[in-house]
Amino acid sequence: MILYIGILIALTGAIILILKPIFKTNEILTKFTIKRSLQLMVLGIALSIISGAFFYAEPGTAYAVQYPWGGQKAVFRQGINTKMWGRLIPLQFELPIKYVIPNSEGNLGDQSEYANVDAAKYWAFSDAVKARIATSVVISINTDDKDQFLSVADRNKTEQNMIRSRVIPNIDQSIKNTCKLMDAQDYISGQASDFDRYFKDQLENGMYVLEEYADNQTREIIGDSSTVRTIVNKETKHKRFRIQIRNGEPVREKGNSLKAYGLTVIQAVVTEIDWEQTFDKRLQLQKEEVAQTQLEKQQAEREFYRAQKEKARGEADKATERARLEKEQIQKTIAAETEAKVAEFNLVKEKKQFEVEKFKALSKKVAADAESYQNAKLVSAGLTPQEKAEWEYKTSVGVARELKELSLPEIFIEGGSSKSTDSNLLQSLIGADLAKKMMESNGQK
Structure with missing residues (x-):
């Protein structure tokens, strides 16, 4: 901003200096002498030099400085630093990313200017029940490895581009995979903590490779042990998925994790779920039955x-x-x-x-x-x-x-x-x- 102001002041002084001999009778130009015009030009040039050579690093923000001659450096300390007319790529130490369920008027509520807030999306659980899932994710950049930080900044160019092209797709994929691993009924029956654990683990270490399997019905013994039958529940006729395991560890998709970009997941939790209306009615019936x-x-x-x-x-x-x-x-x-x-x-x-x-x-x-x-x-x-x-x-x-x-x-x-x-x-x-x-x-x- 100061650079543009300096350039504008310098151009103003130069224009006055050029137009003064031409429009000698102009009252405005007559007020500016040659000395004043030169002073404006010097002030503008000075401001341009200062703003181009230095910048102020805000607290809680890391900067990648890319020089015109091809060099670059990482700045993690707040205060005045040199940039020598280079390009700045600022990235917050911690990036809050939130999915929020809109209110009845469609507003997302009051949010911080430093947080990236979007409206929550609908996701389908394994039993085809849909719900809008509000999440709160906090991502931390790596400030210990300068080379990795500069590489991430160079590949993403801006903080918003990194969030939109890297972080949010990973969040969406994690929610989608986690929803496939359980039914909506399982979630409300005590597996909410498992949902958060799977969600965070996939964000940080990579997406699970899921495999489909047949959900065998449990045979029920009626009367004595000689009478056995299998009860088929029509509502359970849907695809079931589980995590593919190899050598005791989950198989993950290669190259699809935030850790590869030097990003660490500090927080990844589900803050709220807005179930679809049909499921809400089912829940109400279940509550009455439980009561x-x-x-x-x-x-x-x-x-x-x-x-x-x-x-x-x-x-x-x-x-x-x-x-x-x-x-x-x-x-x-x-x-x-x-x-x-x-x-x-x-x-x-x-x-x-x-x-x-x-x-x-x-x-x-x-x-x-x-x-x-x-x-x-x-x-x-x-x-x-x-x-x-x-x-x-x-x-x-x-x-x-x-x-x-x-x-x-x-x-x-x-x-x-x-x-x-x-x-x-x-x-x-x-x-x-x-x-x-x-x-x-x-x-x-």
Whole structure:
């Protein structure tokens, strides 16, 4: 711009200098003296020289300077640099390229002057569903390799030419290939991230070579394993594509990548998709169906949890009843054990008491035998028949009375092995007690 202004000023001074002698009476020309005309010419030439020899590099922009004699250089630093009347090819460090879905009025909205914005195009997915895909792509130029940068600038001449002839065709091809790899239903069902990944990978490293394949229907087992059938969905009768793989790597088209031009893809994402109206209706029906399914699922879950609640309540009641019965059982068991312990203790007590009474009876028997022996001696020593008869009478009376008053143990535990032993023991006890009674009655007399 300054160059053109300088040239214009220099030409103006030269024209005034030429026309002044011819039109001497012209009022305008008379105001310019020869000195002023020369000054205009010098100023114009100076401006032309300055603007042709130097230029101002804006920040964030790389420049390829092509000299008139055939040389060239790359400028990546902002500020004033020399160009020596050479040609400038400016390229931004980062090139924003966007596809935007127009609004109802057809406007693309407010956009930056540094961004390249176009209206989004319609693309067909694998299931023939069409949609306008809005994308946001940011391309970075290579500022590390000056030779590659100068080669790219020399081949493309301008930034807009590079974007229109190199970058945008690659973006369109990437979107087209990626759409072939999936159905629209797959995209909205969770493969949106795969779409972005395929899209960016193809932009940076080259387009995939796609191959068509047959989408075999999955056979469905109905009832038992002996009944198998294949269900064919008419809506799936369309071409299917996949990435051709060789040695574990995707096969790519040669010479069709931005990396070959020293360009790096910093960002490549889908920002918005405007589906065609028929697919929108299908989506709405699917949403309603999903909502109905979710409602039924919630109702089924509610019924399930209600059944679980009743089951838990029944288990709680069973546990309570079981606890009550176990408590009663424990109480009865403890009572029975207590009763058995008491009976065992009473048995031991009665046994000990019997042994005591047994020893008491033996003691009485021994004393009675001693007294009887003594009386026998006395009788044999010289009792008269009248005294002997009286003694026997008293003895009989005393024995009868003692038998009446005789108290034996209420409980008798058999411990012997023969009946004769038991009979002798009983007789001995009775005799001992009678003898004792008689001795006591005689003593009183």
